[in-house]
Amino acid sequence: MQPATGAALSVGxxxxxxxxxxSGGRRRRRGRVPPIWVVxxxxxxxxLALVELAVRMEFLNPFxxxxxxxxxxxxxxxxxxxxxLKMVGITLGETLVGFVIAAVSGISLxxxxxxxxxxxxAFEPLVAALFSSPIVLLYPIFLVIxxxxxxxxxxxxxxxxxxxxxxxxKQALGAVxxxxxxxxxxxxxxxxASLRHIMLPAAAPTIFTGLRIxxxxxxxxxxxxxxxxxxxxxxxxxxxxxxxxxxxxLYVSVGLIVVxxxxxxxxxxxxxxxxxx
Amino acid sequence: MNHVWALRVGxxxxxxxxxxxxxxxxxxxxxxxxxxxxxxxxxxxxMSRPSFGLDVYASLYEVFLGAALGALFxxxxxxxxxxxxxxxRLFDPLVYYVGAVPKIVLFPILILFLGTGVESKVGxxxxxAAFPIxxxxxxxxxxxxxxxxxxxxxxxxxxxxxxxxxxxxxxMGPVLSGARLGLGVAITAALLAETKVANVGLGFRSIEYYxxxxxxxxxxxxxxxFLGAALxxxxxxxxxxxxxxxQQQRVDASASVT
Numbered sequence: 003m004q005p006a007t008g009a010a011l012s013v014g015x016x017x018x019x020x021x022x023x024x025s026g027g028r029r030r031r032r033g034r035v036p037p038i039w040v041v042x043x044x045x046x047x048x049x050l051a052l053v054e055l056a057v058r059m060e061f062l063n064p065f066x067x068x069x070x071x072x073x074x075x076x077x078x079x080x081x082x083x084x085x086x087l088k089m090v091g092i093t094l095g096e097t098l099v100g101f102v103i104a105a106v107s108g109i110s111l112x113x114x115x116x117x118x119x120x121x122x123x124a125f126e127p128l129v130a131a132l133f134s135s136p137i138v139l140l141y142p143i144f145l146v147i148x149x150x151x152x153x154x155x156x157x158x159x160x161x162x163x164x165x166x167x168x169x170x171x172k173q174a175l176g177a178v179x180x181x182x183x184x185x186x187x188x189x190x191x192x193x194x195a196s197l198r199h200i201m202l203p204a205a206a207p208t209i210f211t212g213l214r215i216x217x218x219x220x221x222x223x224x225x226x227x228x229x230x231x232x233x234x235x236x237x238x239x240x241x242x243x244x245x246x247x248x249x250x251x252l253y254v255s256v257g258l259i260v261v262x263x264x265x266x267x268x269x270x271x272x273x274x275x276x277x278x279x
Numbered sequence: 280m281n282h283v284w285a286l287r288v289g290x291x292x293x294x295x296x297x298x299x300x301x302x303x304x305x306x307x308x309x310x311x312x313x314x315x316x317x318x319x320x321x322x323x324x325x326m327s328r329p330s331f332g333l334d335v336y337a338s339l340y341e342v343f344l345g346a347a348l349g350a351l352f353x354x355x356x357x358x359x360x361x362x363x364x365x366x367x368r369l370f371d372p373l374v375y376y377v378g379a380v381p382k383i384v385l386f387p388i389l390i391l392f393l394g395t396g397v398e399s400k401v402g403x404x405x406x407x408a409a410f411p412i413x414x415x416x417x418x419x420x421x422x423x424x425x426x427x428x429x430x431x432x433x434x435x436x437x438x439x440x441x442x443x444x445x446x447x448x449x450x451m452g453p454v455l456s457g458a459r460l461g462l463g464v465a466i467t468a469a470l471l472a473e474t475k476v477a478n479v480g481l482g483f484r485s486i487e488y489y490x491x492x493x494x495x496x497x498x499x500x501x502x503x504x505f506l507g508a509a510l511x512x513x514x515x516x517x518x519x520x521x522x523x524x525x526q527q528q529r530v531d532a533s534a535s536v537t
Contacts, residue, residue, distance in 0.1 A: 038368055038369060041369055042369055042372070042373065045369065045373075046373075065391075066391050066392055120282060120283065120286060121286065123283045124282075124283045124284075124286035124287050124290070125286070125287070125290070128287065131509070134460075134463055134512060135505060135508055135509060135512070136463070136466050136467040136470065136504070136505070136508050138467055138471055139467060139470050139471060139474075139482065139485070139501065139504055139505075140501055141474075142474075142485055142486055142488075142489040142497055142501070143497075143498070143501065145489060146310070146311050146312075146489065146494060146497075147311055147312075218379055221381075222379065222380075222381045223381075225381045225384065226381040226383045226384070226471065229381070229383055229384050229386075229475075230383070230471065230474060230475050237381075237384065240384045240387060241387075243387075244387030244390070249391065252387055252388065252391075253388070255384075256384050256385060256387075256388060259380060259381070259384050260377065260380050263376075263379060263380045263381070264376035264377070264379070264380065267376060267379050268376070
């Protein structure tokens with residue numbers, strides 16, 4: 003079974019030249035079309051301008067929707083605020099710890115499932131099933147065990163993110179071509195050398211994809227749980243501004259979470275592409 | 280096959296035995312880990328409470344209505360995105376990056392609009408479900424084999440026929456997978472939101488048990504939630520298998536050729 007959620011996230015911006023229907027699009031080559039990111043920004047800009055207009059003309063209640071210009075200018079101010087940057091730091095710190103735990107244990111477990119065939123046959127479907135189950139809803143258990151503190155968040159995020167890491171590691175190792183291994187055997191490579199020089203390089207790209215997905219999930223779970231539990235960094239900012247009924251602050255913090263997690267995921271994708279070279 | 284099941288059953292038994300042993304040994308507090316037997320003993324009790332039926336009803340309502348609303352937006356948007364490669368290139372990164380943001384942080388905004396009742400959970404479930412559904416639909420439409428379309432055209436298919444007899448069956452499989460995924464995230468989103476602000480629902484009840492320190496009841500309820508989610512997932516999966524049996528036959532046929 004393919005890890006379905008992973009596939010959804012790994013879709014990414016791999017806009018390969020797919021076969022296109024013959025009609026349409028021929029015009030595009032000839033005329034001068036602005037770069038796609040300009041159009042993308044323009045789409046966002048037009049949307050925000052429409053919201054701005056709707057709020058100013060009071061189609062939208064300003065109590066529910068603040069003016070986008072007010073939100074954006076406030077976002078810029080907060081983005082360089084030291085206290086806010088501390089919050090970002092807390093979130094990223096928790097994310098990093100959770101990710102390292104998930105990566106180390108996930109790769110080891112994935113290796114074990116690959117190395118010991120019966121274990122893999124028995125438990126890979128179980129891992130896949132857990133991956134599509136609502137693990138996050140188990141957070142009260144983590145509260146009971148760890149208390150209401152960042153350790154509970156990190157543990158929950160790590161347990162969720164370890165699942166794609168296991169699945170991708172096992173699949174990556176299982177997909178190494180038998181020919182390569184046979185070549186290694188014919189030149190009498192030791193088991194260790196074969197692992198080091200054949201298995202790892204061949205499996206690395208797929209493992210990196212698993213790690214990217216794991217890192218994305220750790221970030222999602224960390225921010226979500228920070229919001230739910232109202233502890234830690236970015237998520238707590240949202241929870242607190244919601245509690246104080248400061249609408250502008252609420253939109254600002256939600257907007258910043260969108261910007262920061264998008265930037266973070268963009269950097270992960272770049273990193274993955276660099277690593278896979 | 281037999282030793283696979285032996286390993287699985289063995290692992291579950293070992294897990295429960297360690298759980299029971301750890302809880303009975305007195306090494307961990309009763310309030311952290313009640314014995315397995317006590318948790319399983321609470322199952323009928325939790326299910327027979329008068330509030331249980333209402334909680335199940337509220338949660339199912341939020342999840343299914345939310346996922347349906349998410350599909351109502353996600354399907355046409357995904358189809359539009361997939362049908363035109365410029366639109367796809369334009370929106371793919373936007374959908375991808377916004378899709379990877381924890382949607383639960385939008386919950387307070389939804390509370391502003393929809394209040395603290397079930398409506399705001401329906402909303403958060405809909406937003407969460409719309410993304411995977413849109414992504415899967417877009418990909419499915421993009422990857423319809425152009426040979427099918429050319430073949431249908433050369434046989435003189437009208438536009439309507441093309442949509443009904445070529446596109447719909449070709450995208451059915453991936454679209455349903457997207458719907459399954461959407462339903463999965465809708466469950467998480469709705470119940471997670473319930474644990475934050477709600478007065479009814481399974482998520483609300485689990486955090487209620489936690490705050491009243493009824494830990495055994497909490498564990499029992501979480502087991503029930505997991506079983507319910509697995510049951511829904513299994514149901515949809517077998518529905519998908521039935522709805523797309525022609526695609527599996529095709530795979531089987533091509534596999535037997537090679």
